[in-house]
Amino acid sequence: MPRPTPSPRPRRLGVAAALAVALTLVGGCGTTSSSGNLKVYQQEQFEPGETFSRMFDASVSQTCEAARRALLSQGYIVTVLRPDAINGSKNFQPGGEAHVQITFNIVCTDDGNQGKLSSAYVSATQDRYTLKKSPNSASVGVSAIGSLSIPFASTDDSLVKVASETIPAGVFYDRFFALMASHLKELQMDAAVD
Template sequence: MKTLLLKPAVVVSLLAALAGCGSSPVYEDEDFKKETPFQRAVDSAPVKACDAAQMALLSQGYRIEASDGLSVHAQKHFQPDDEVNTTIDFYVTCKEQDGGAMVFANAVETTYELKKTSNATGFSVAGAGSITMPWSKSADSLVKVAGQTIADGKFYQRFFDLLSTYLGGKAR
């Protein structure tokens, strides 16, 4: 009787392939629809549209992280409870289209939770074993626990409605 021996590289490859079988890739759910909540046409130049986007975001407590005239990155922080922090990163890009601009908006909500770690001081004594002393250190750190693009059409509608007030008109 012959014994079948597998090389370690083959075993690792098989285990990796089996681990990937448990879930389907998220890109399979991408529809690439023409109508989305992430865009609006406006009757203003792209630079003016992005300037209005900055003003709309600033008026709602967002901090402008970066802006180059045709794009804006803004951020706002929330603390829903003592051990949870949430950040919304809001991105706007303004492109020229048909004598006006197409404004694209995308917001990502990221949630962080406070994780506490503590270390007690310990040492070993020959013949007596290990002794742990009551002096301890603790450290708190925020750990990312979730992150997702906000896809709620009402959220973006509120943004585009406010944007249009800063443009002195309506979004198309």
């Protein structure tokens, strides 16, 4: 007795079901990371409470000058200096083969009141580096034996960036803005005396 040929319909349903499961899994990957956490951009809330700015009763130039003095007083090297923007960085070495750099980006804007009110927008990034060692070896020619390859203890060391993140709003910025306000008070007292 001849065997009946299977109908193509069940096979199509199996392929369709497999495709639906695959699409569901791929769709899930678009919203969560491999650890099950939300993607970074989905955690960005844009809430008014998480502020990277402060308003000061001062001109734009005075506000940025106070920010410059705050950075310099804490050992930061100012790399960009404009009347309305400042960048500065400082290096740290928390461990023998670890290196951290904090970079401040500050923008000062006029908030009206005839140039006597301004805001400072501040964000700081923290870059982490690790030491990568590459051992050297050198060939030494010895006439009786030929050439030998001898490893030397010296290395070509280089720093490799392993992470970079913006420092979140909080106590870190509060301390910086308080230091800025202190320097701004000194600047305004000096201007009043002059």
